[in-house]
């Protein structure tokens with residue numbers, strides 16, 4: 001069985017070399033707060049691995065393909081730079097990597113649409129990880145809407161960052177009202193939305209969300225948010241056909257156990273969750289293959 005990790009982040013060497021200095025120079029302090037912070041015990045929340053490190057982590061976890069997800073940058077220039085870096089990555093490893101692109105309304109309508117068309121030409125498979133709430137624009141922002149309309153035409157799934165309303169406070173945490181995602185899903189039935197981090201448990205809180213046929217959920221950062229009963233609970237409520245395996249690499253998923261992202265341990269957690277084999281297959285590969293047309 002193949003495994004697709006639908007939620008992986010990677011940064012250009014210029015970013016990874018000295019993340020804090022890069023962020024200060026480029027005005028990406030929100031990203032720096034989330035990505036360069038240390039836990040109370042002094043350990044960093046993540047490392048800054050390169051492309052080869054990612055491929056090695058995938059090999060160790062038997063992950064055949066990773067979907068690179070863009071970041072919700074403060075500045076349009078950072079989005080464009082990461083998109084071009086991702087274009088290089090998927091060109092170098094088309095058998096292992098796919099990419100979803102970053103977007104910022106500061107690109108302007110024409111610039112944003114041109115950027116999305118460029119992604120399509122470069123072989124990208126979707127948009128994400130987007131976060132209007134973190135980037136400071138409304139979900140009815142005109143340019144965002146124009147981009148969503150184009151995403152629908154291009155069959156681009158859209159991955160959105162979701163914060164659990166009940167999650168504890170942490171530096172850089174941004175509230176993402178769940179109603180906004182329900183509204184978007186209703187207004188764009190032609191788009192497959194993937195709500196990251198189990199969608200903040202949206203469908204467990206609001207049963208009407210279960211009926212949104214175009215809404216999917218990924219498991220990114222799961223062990224940092226929920227215990228391992230989440231796999232069973234969520235698939236019982238929503239159906240395994242709506243869940244995509246995602247790690248949130250290079251985030252350190254099990255800080256008490258590992259010093260790196262431990263993608264392999266999350267795969268083991270999924271396999272050990274007691275799901276029926278067909279459901280596990282769908283979650284680990286089939287759903288992502290279908291949505292991203294892989």
Ligand SMILES: [Zn+2]
Pocket residue numbers: 129161162196197220
């Ligand atoms: Zn996220």
